[in-house]
Amino acid sequence: MFMGVLRKGVRVEGHVGLSIGGFLREEIGMDAEYIESRIQTIFLNGRPVDDVEAAVIGDGDALALSASMPGLAGATLRKGGHFAGLRSTISYREEGSAKRSGKGVVTIKLFNLIAKELAPLFFERGFIMDGEDFSGVLHSHHETLSAGLRSVEIDGQAEDMEKLEITDWDPKEVFLRVRMNESSVGHRRGNV
Amino acid sequence: MDKILRIDVGAEGGPKARVTPVGEYAGLGGRAMTSGMVYNEVPPSCHPLGEDNKLVIAPGLLSGSAAAMSGRISVGCKSPLTGGIKEANAGGQPAQVLARLGYAAIVMEGKPKDDTLYKVFINKDGVKITKANEYKMLGNYDLIDKIKEEYGDKVACISIGQAGEMKMLASSIACTDMEMRPTRHAGRGGVGAVMGSKHIKVIVLDDTGTKMRQPKDPGKFKAANKEWVDGLKKNPTTGQGLPAFGTNVLTNIINEAGGYPAYNFTTGRFKGCEAISGETEVEIEKARGGLATHGCHRGCVIQCSGIYNDKDGNYLTKQPEYETVWAHGGNCGINDLDAIAMLDRLDDDYGLDTIEMGATIGVVMEAGLAEFGDAKAAVELVHEVGKGSPLGRILGSGAAVAGKAFGVERVPVVKGQAMPAYDPRAVQGIGVTYATSTMGADHTAGYAVATNIMKVGGNVDPLSPEGQIVLSRNLQITTAAIDSLGTCLFVAFAIMDQPETFQALLDMCNAFLGTNLTADDVTELGKSILKKEREFNMKAGLTSKQDRLPDYFKKESLEPHNITFQVKDEDLDQVFNW
Numbered sequence: 001m002f003m004g005v006l007r008k009g010v011r012v013e014g015h016v017g018l019s020i021g022g023f024l025r026e027e028i029g030m031d032a033e034y035i036e037s038r039i040q041t042i043f044l045n046g047r048p049v050d051d052v053e054a055a056v057i058g059d060g061d062a063l064a065l066s067a068s069m070p071g072l073a074g075a076t077l078r079k080g081g082h083f084a085g086l087r088s089t090i091s092y093r094e095e096g097s098a099k100r101s102g103k104g105v106v107t108i109k110l111f112n113l114i115a116k117e118l119a120p121l122f123f124e125r126g127f128i129m130d131g132e133d134f135s136g137v138l139h140s141h142h143e144t145l146s147a148g149l150r151s152v153e154i155d156g157q158a159e160d161m162e163k164l165e166i167t168d169w170d171p172k173e174v175f176l177r178v179r180m181n182e183s184s185v186g187h188r189r190g191n192v
Numbered sequence: 193m194d195k196i197l198r199i200d201v202g203a204e205g206g207p208k209a210r211v212t213p214v215g216e217y218a219g220l221g222g223r224a225m226t227s228g229m230v231y232n233e234v235p236p237s238c239h240p241l242g243e244d245n246k247l248v249i250a251p252g253l254l255s256g257s258a259a260a261m262s263g264r265i266s267v268g269c270k271s272p273l274t275g276g277i278k279e280a281n282a283g284g285q286p287a288q289v290l291a292r293l294g295y296a297a298i299v300m301e302g303k304p305k306d307d308t309l310y311k312v313f314i315n316k317d318g319v320k321i322t323k324a325n326e327y328k329m330l331g332n333y334d335l336i337d338k339i340k341e342e343y344g345d346k347v348a349c350i351s352i353g354q355a356g357e358m359k360m361l362a363s364s365i366a367c368t369d370m371e372m373r374p375t376r377h378a379g380r381g382g383v384g385a386v387m388g389s390k391h392i393k394v395i396v397l398d399d400t401g402t403k404m405r406q407p408k409d410p411g412k413f414k415a416a417n418k419e420w421v422d423g424l425k426k427n428p429t430t431g432q433g434l435p436a437f438g439t440n441v442l443t444n445i446i447n448e449a450g451g452y453p454a455y456n457f458t459t460g461r462f463k464g465c466e467a468i469s470g471e472t473e474v475e476i477e478k479a480r481g482g483l484a485t486h487g488c489h490r491g492c493v494i495q496c497s498g499i500y501n502d503k504d505g506n507y508l509t510k511q512p513e514y515e516t517v518w519a520h521g522g523n524c525g526i527n528d529l530d531a532i533a534m535l536d537r538l539d540d541d542y543g544l545d546t547i548e549m550g551a552t553i554g555v556v557m558e559a560g561l562a563e564f565g566d567a568k569a570a571v572e573l574v575h576e577v578g579k580g581s582p583l584g585r586i587l588g589s590g591a592a593v594a595g596k597a598f599g600v601e602r603v604p605v606v607k608g609q610a611m612p613a614y615d616p617r618a619v620q621g622i623g624v625t626y627a628t629s630t631m632g633a634d635h636t637a638g639y640a641v642a643t644n645i646m647k648v649g650g651n652v653d654p655l656s657p658e659g660q661i662v663l664s665r666n667l668q669i670t671t672a673a674i675d676s677l678g679t680c681l682f683v684a685f686a687i688m689d690q691p692e693t694f695q696a697l698l699d700m701c702n703a704f705l706g707t708n709l710t711a712d713d714v715t716e717l718g719k720s721i722l723k724k725e726r727e728f729n730m731k732a733g734l735t736s737k738q739d740r741l742p743d744y745f746k747k748e749s750l751e752p753h754n755i756t757f758q759v760k761d762e763d764l765d766q767v768f769n770w
C-alpha cells in the first residue's frame with residue numbers, strides 16, 4: 001500500500017558527501033552485493049549513473065533505484081552497460097563538485113522489484129513523506145490498516161487508529177517508521 | 193515449412209490459391225523471408241495499395257517447434273505509410289499454427305477485380321477461399337466472434353478491422369492470442385491497408401491433425417531448448433522484471449531519465465506518470481481479477497503480457513504495453529489507465545497501430561482539436577477513425593498526414609512513421625536508430641542487445657561519437673537477424689547478459705535446422721537483410737536524405753536536461769557504411 005509512495009520518493013536523513021555506494025551501505029544499511037548485482041539502474045538527479053563509487057551524493061539530491069530494465073532503452077540506462085554510450089549526453093558525471101559532507105536529506109525513489117525488496121528496510125529505518133500522501137494512504141487503505149496495525153504511536157505517544165485518521169496530516173511532513181509488531185509516526189517541521 | 197501459399201487476388205472468378213515449393217527462399221524465416229520476397233518480387237516504385245505490391249506473412253524459422261519464445265510472425269510489404277520496405281511483427285498464435293501447417297509464407301498478390309471481400313481458411317487438407325461480404329466493416333472483436341461460431345475456438349486468425357478495409361495508413365493486422373482474442377498486432381507501417389487493398393478480411397488457420405515441427409537432431413535440440421529456457425528464467429529481466437510488471441515497467445524509468453516524451457514531445461517528464469506506470473497497472477489488474485503475468489502465445493516463457501479488466505471485473509483488453517500506455521497516455525497528457533486501456537481496446541478492434549494513433553492524437557491536441565489530458569476526447573477521436581468520417585480519415589492516416597492537415601510543425605515522425613516512446617534528445621543513440629532504420633522511426637529496430645557478445649563490427653569505444661554510430665548499426669544488424677528467427681525480442685536481455693544463453697539459442701537453431709550457424713553467420717544474415725532493405729528503399733526514393741530526425745529535435749531543447757539532438761548528419765550517414 002505504500003509502494004506508490006516509495007516510487008514517488010521518500011526522504012531520508014543521513015550523512016551525505018559520500019559516494020552513492022557508501023551512502024546506500026552505510027546510511028541505509030544495504031548489502032554491498034545487493035547494490036552491485038541487483039540495483040542495475042540508478043539515477044542521480046535524473047541522470048543515469050555508471051559508477052556508484054565515484055558519484056557523490058549531496059544534500060537535497062534525488063536518487064532513484066531500479067532493477068535491470070527491458071529493451072534497448074533499458075539496456076542503455078543500465079549502470080556501466082555496453083550501451084551507456086547511447087545516452088552519454090545525459091549521463092551523470094562527477095566533476096569534483098563541492099558537495100559538502102555532513103548531515104543532509106536525500107530523496108530516494110524505489111521502482112519495480114527494488115521497491116518490493118527494499119520496502120522492509122526502509123520501513124524499519126523510517127522515512128519522511130508528505131502529509132498529503134500519508135493521508136491518501138490512510139484513506140484508501142483504511143481496512144487493511146485497521147486489520148493489520150497492532151499499535152500506533154504519534155510523537156512518542158501511544159494512540160489509536162482513529163487518532164491517526166482524524167489528524168490533519170496534509171500540511172505537514174510525516175516521519176514514518178513501521179516495525180513488525182508496532183508502528184510509530186512523528187510530525188515534523190514545528191509539530192513535533 | 194517447405195511450401196509457400198500464393199493467393200492471386202486478381203484472378204478471374206475471384207482469388208486463386210497456388211501452393212509452390214519454398215524453392216529459392218528455403219532456409220529463410222520471419223523478416224529474412226518477408227524482406228527477401230519484397231526485395232525480389234515487388235517493384236520499389238509501385239503504389240503500395242496497387243497491383244504490384246505484395247503482402248508477405250511469414251513465421252519465424254523456429255516457429256511451430258517446441259522451441260520456447262518462437263512464436264513471432266512477420267508481415268512484409270511496401271509500406272503505404274513510409275513508402276519504403278516494411279516488416280512489422282506480432283506475437284499471438286498464428287506463427288505456430290501456420291508453421292505447423294507447413295507454410296513458410298503466405299503471399300497475397302495482384303489486384304481484386306471488384307469490391308468483394310474474402311476469407312481464407314487453411315487446414316491440413318488445403319486452402320479454401322470464400323466470399324465474406326457479411327464481415328464488411330466489422331471490428332476485429334466482432335469478426336473473431338463470428339469466426340468462432342463457424343470454426344470453433346481452437347483456430348488462429350490473422351485479420352483486419354475497419355481501418356484496414358478503409359486502407360488507412362495507421363492500420364494494423366491483428367493476430368489472435370491464446371484466448372482467441374485479436375490482441376496482437378503487426379502494427380507499424382500501415383500493413384493492414386495492404387491486406388485491405390487485397391480484399392482479404394481474415395485468414396483462419398486450423399492446425400488440427402498436424403504435428404509439432406520436428407528437429408533434425410532431437411537430442412541436441414532438447415538439451416539446447418532446456419538451457420535456453422533456464423537462461424531466460426534465471427535472468428532478472430526476462431525471469432522476474434518482465435513477468436512481474438510487463439513492458440510498462442519502463443514508464444517510471446524513462447520518465448526519471450527525462451526521456452519520456454510527454455505532451456507531444458514537448459517535455460521529457462510527465463507529472464502523471466505514477467498513475468499509469470507498470471507497477472500501478474499491475475496493482476489494478478490484480479485487484480480486478482485480471483492477470484499480471486501472461487503469454488501472448490503458447491511456448492512463451494517470459495510472459496510479459498496480462499489481462500486488463502474494467503472496473504466491474506469484466507475483460508476489457510490485454511495488458512496495454514509500454515508503448516501504448518505512453519502513446520495514448522503521457523504523450524497526450526492522459527493519466528487515466530482505464531481510458532488508456534479503452535483506447536487500446538478500440539485500436540485493437542478497429543485495427544490500428546497504437547503508437548501511430550497516440551502520436552497522431554498528440555499532434556492534433558497540439559493543433560487545438562482537443563485539450564491535452566482530455567481522455568474522453570481522445571476516445572471520441574479514435575471512434576471517428578473507426579467510423580471513417582472525414583476527420584477520422586485524416587487521423588487514421590497517421591501523425592505525418594494529420595500534422596500537415598492541421599498545420600503543426602512539431603510532428604514526431606521519420607520517413608512518415610511516428611516515433612515510439614523514447615525521446616531521441618535524451619537517449620541520442622536511439623535517435624540514431626530512429627533516423628536511419630529502414631523501417632522509419634522504429635524502436636524494435638535496435639532492440640536486440642546482444643551485439644556485445646556477437647562483437648558485430650569489432651570493438652569500438654562505445655562512448656565515442658563513432659561508437660554511437662557503430663552501436664546503432666550493430667543493433668540494427670542483430671535485430672534484423674533475430675527478427676528472422678521468429679524469436680520474441682524480449683529474449684535480448686538474457687542473451688546479452690549470459691553468453692551461454694546466446695550459445696543455447698544458436699545450438700537450438702542448429703539442432704533444429706541441421707545447420708552449423710555461428711555468431712558470424714547470424715551477423716551476416718542481419719547484414720544481408722539490411723542491405724536488401726536499404727537498396728529497396730533507395731529505389732523507392734528513400735535516400736540518406738530521409739535518414740534524419742525532424743528539424744525541431746535539433747532546435748528545441750528538451751527538459752529536464754535541456755538538450756537538443758546533437759548527432760551530425762554526416763555521422764548518421766555512416767551507419768550503413770560497413
Ligand code: SF4
Nearest residue numbers: 283488492494496680
Ligand atoms: S515475452 Fe511478451 S511479447 Fe514476447 S512472446 Fe511472451 S508475451 Fe509475447
